[in-house]
Amino acid sequence: MSKKLQGNGIWESSRMMLPQHRERIIENQKLHKKKTKPIIHEDEWELIFQNINLSLSEHESISVIIFGEYEYSEVNGVVTSVSQIQRKFKVESDCGFEWVDFNEIISVKVQ
Amino acid sequence: MLKKPRTVMLIDMQSFYASVEKAKVPKYKNEPLVVAGDPSRRSGIILAACPIAKSFGVETGEVLWQALQKCPEAVVVQPHMQEYIEVSSHITQIVESFTDLVECYSIDEMFADLTNSMHLFADNAVDMAKQIQQKIYNETGIYARAGIGENKILSKLCCDMIAKKIDGGVYYLRKDELSNFIWKQPIRKMWGIGSRMEKHLYKMGIITIGDLANTPLSKLRKKWGVNGEVIWRVANGLDDSPVTLTTHNQQREIGNGMTLPRDYSEARDIEVVLLDISTEVCRRARQKGYHGSVVSVGISGADFDIRTGFHRQMKLPDPTNITQEVFAIAKRLFYQNWNGLPVRRVGVSLSDLSDSNTYQISIFENSKEHLRAVDRVMDEIKDRFGEISILRASSLTSAGQAMDRAAKIGGHYR
Structure with missing residues (x-):
């Protein structure tokens, strides 16, 4: 059967949309997905520090969830150094290393 | 299980471009105003005319000088497309405060599915439409009309053929009212029928929308294939397409x-x-x-x-x-x-x-x-x-x- 008679086909084949308008709509929809940063409980912080410590001293592999406005991202690897002055720590994996800010962490788990 | 009937609304902005311009410059409120493209180029046609200008006989799509002959005192404004897009998306956001299911159909029309959020705002769809209409007017100064039905086709037919014509601009078209309100109208008034299609249908003896609805589907399919079925479905108010959010993504x-x-x-x-x-x-x-x-x-x-x-x-x-x-x-x-x-x-x-x-x-x-x-x-x-x-x-x-x-x-x- 033709696409016109299925799903939303009848409307999609007939509508008039300016490309600039379409882009605006997609941009708007993105706003709905915008997240605010969760407040992390003291107990959770304790767990985070514990796991970072464990990884640093025992070379345990950890997975860090990092806050993003639209999407959280994940970094996996071993913590090789912690900078208390700059408030960040270095996660090394096979594909390189990454500095993670303490402010951006959502959670740290031992793998 | 019997499926709960849906409540779908089509919201349409009255002379959208002209209304945006009028809302921007309040002193034009009681004057005829037209939005027209550059007269030195082919785009020099009327893109939108406010209701006052329309009362002089000005029509959308005619050449500027023709419109000015009918209505010499009209205020002519150049279009500001980016602004219209902004206002349109503002209106989408207003409607989104009533339901999350909003689908833009063009710059001045959008579908909204009220089925599952109506109980939060009103007892019936007409009340809710009035609230939406009022909110749009308060925030943008634009008069919106709303056709409501149990699917998108019915809401579109209702908006084009009833809601736009009546005071208040809101109407709920029940499916069993189709034969009373819609079927007696000439075929040309129906969404999706242009002048060429009209001529072909006349030759088949189809004059009103009711005639089309009662024509056997096989006859229309044989003549126009898929498009024949589309107009038949429209005439009968049959449509199961959803109000979707992802329609513009792909x-x-x-x-x-x-x-x-x-x-x-x-x-x-x-x-x-x-x-x-x-x-x-x-x-x-x-x-x-x-x-x-x-x-x-x-x-x-x-x-x-x-x-x-x-x-x-x-x-x-x-x-x-x-x-x-x-x-x-x-x-x-x-x-x-x-x-x-x-x-x-x-x-x-x-x-x-x-x-x-x-x-x-x-x-x-x-x-x-x-x-x-x-x-x-x-x-x-x-x-x-x-x-x-x-x-x-x-x-x-x-x-x-x-x-x-x-x-x-x-x-x-x-």
């Missing part, structure tokens, strides 16, 4: 078309336009990370009464978004199909899109990387310094349209 085609400021009859002038449009299409494809393997070209002849022109496409062995490649194909299609008559409208599009991050390197053509580099550099310069900071020399000839297009949306000034 891009199937990237294309641009334009009506030329004058009729072009020289092949090399048309070539220049083809290159300008190909450049634009390819740039958009690159921005979005797509490449396409079907290039299509559409040309319409200058005489609108006797339609000439063509729409042809060609499948490429490898997908591309390289300006020069797309242009070469477009040029080939043009020369193969052009009948030599003057041209009014040109369009180029790229479809069958796929992700451009991976592509096959060709053994035989080693100039591709060079062409990609040219495009990349042009893109970077345009990103930093604006769309007309770098152009091909041909765009600067009298036939070129790149400069003009950069200042416009949908053929009208931003």
Whole structure:
């Protein structure tokens, strides 16, 4: 059967949309997905520090969830150094290393 | 299990462009106002006329001077397309405060599915529509009309044929009322029926929408195939399409078309336009990370009464978004199909899109990387310094349209 008679086909084949308008709509929809940063409980912080410590001293592999406005991202690897002055720590994996800010962490788990 | 009937609403803004302009300048409130394109070019037509101007007989789509003969005191305003898009998306956000299911159908129409959020705001759909209407008016100064029905077709028919015509501008069309309110109307009034279709239907003895609804489907299918079934479904108010949010996300085609400021009859002038449009299409494809393997070209002849022109496409062995490649194909299609008559409208599009991050390197053509580099550099310069900071020399000839297009949306000034 033709696409016109299925799903939303009848409307999609007939509508008039300016490309600039379409882009605006997609941009708007993105706003709905915008997240605010969760407040992390003291107990959770304790767990985070514990796991970072464990990884640093025992070379345990950890997975860090990092806050993003639209999407959280994940970094996996071993913590090789912690900078208390700059408030960040270095996660090394096979594909390189990454500095993670303490402010951006959502959670740290031992793998 | 019996499915709960849906409540779908089509919200339509009254003379949208004109209303936006009026809301912006309150002193025009009681004066006739029209929004018209540049009279020195073909776009010099009435894009929107406010209700006062319409009462003088001004119609959308007529040439500016004709409108001014009917209504000499009309205030003429140039279109501001970017503003209309902003206002439209503001209205979408207002409607989204009532339901999360909102689908834009055009710049001034949107569908909203109220089925599951109505109980939060009102006891019935008409009340809720009035609330939405009031909120839109309060925030933007635009009068919205709403047709409500149990599916999208019914809401559209209801809005076009009832809600727009009555005081208050809100109506709920029950399906069993279809025969009373809609079927007696002439076929031309129905959504999706143009003057040509009307003529064909007259020849079959179909005069009213009711006649169409009661025509056996097989007869219409045989004559027009899918399109026959579409108009039959519309006439009978049958539609199960959902109000979807993702409908705009997926891009199937990237294309641009334009009506030329004058009729072009020289092949090399048309070539220049083809290159300008190909450049634009390819740039958009690159921005979005797509490449396409079907290039299509559409040309319409200058005489609108006797339609000439063509729409042809060609499948490429490898997908591309390289300006020069797309242009070469477009040029080939043009020369193969052009009948030599003057041209009014040109369009180029790229479809069958796929992700451009991976592509096959060709053994035989080693100039591709060079062409990609040219495009990349042009893109970077345009990103930093604006769309007309770098152009091909041909765009600067009298036939070129790149400069003009950069200042416009949908053929009208931003």
